[in-house]
Amino acid sequence: MSTDKKTETDDDAAPKGKNKTMLIIGMAVLAVAGAAYFFLFSGGDAEAAAPQHGGYTALEPIAVNLAGGGYLKIGITLDYTAAAAGGGHGGGGVDGAKAYDAIISTFSQANPADVTGARDALKAALEQKIIEKYTEDGVPMVMGIYYTEYVTQ
Numbered sequence: 001m002s003t004d005k006k007t008e009t010d011d012d013a014a015p016k017g018k019n020k021t022m023l024i025i026g027m028a029v030l031a032v033a034g035a036a037y038f039f040l041f042s043g044g045d046a047e048a049a050a051p052q053h054g055g056y057t058a059l060e061p062i063a064v065n066l067a068g069g070g071y072l073k074i075g076i077t078l079d080y081t082a083a084a085a086g087g088g089h090g091g092g093g094v095d096g097a098k099a100y101d102a103i104i105s106t107f108s109q110a111n112p113a114d115v116t117g118a119r120d121a122l123k124a125a126l127e128q129k130i131i132e133k134y135t136e137d138g139v140p141m142v143m144g145i146y147y148t149e150y151v152t153q
Helices: 008-041 043-048 097-107 112-117 119-133
Strands: 053-058 062-065 071-081 142-152
Touching (some): 062 097, 071 097, 112 119, 119 142
Antiparallel strands (some): 062 071
16 A cells, blocks of 8 residues: 555545634634624613602701711702602602611711811712612612711811
8 A cells, every 4th residue: 555645534634624713713703793792782771771860859967976076967968760759750759767877877987087088988988878778679769969068077
C-alpha cells in the first residue's frame, strides 16, 4: 500500500471542521445581536413602569433629639404616587406615621455635626427608608420627599 495516497477520511475532515467553526461563530454572532436588540429596545418599558405623581402630603414638623446632644426640628412633605392616590380618582394619599418613624430612627442616631455637614446624605438615607416603608406588594406609594423645615440647635 502506498503512503502517497490520501485517504478519503482526511479530505472529508477538513471541511467538516471548517463548517463546525463557522456554525459556532454564526451562533455567537446571533447571540450578541439578540442581546444588543434586547438592551436597546427594551428600555421603553422601564420608562412606562416609572411611578406617576399622585399628590403631596405635608407632615407637621417634629423635634428629634440628636445622639450627641441638641435637637433637630424637621418637617417633610411626601411626594406620593398615583397608586397611593387611589389611581388618580381622588381621596387616597398616605398618612405620616411610617414617615415619622423613619425620621426618628434616622436622625436620633445622628450627631449634630452630621446633621449640619451631611444633610444631603441623611436626606437620601431617609428618603430610601420612607420609600421602602411605603412600598406595598412591590408598588411604591411614595416616590420622594422634600424638606420643608430643617432647624438644629
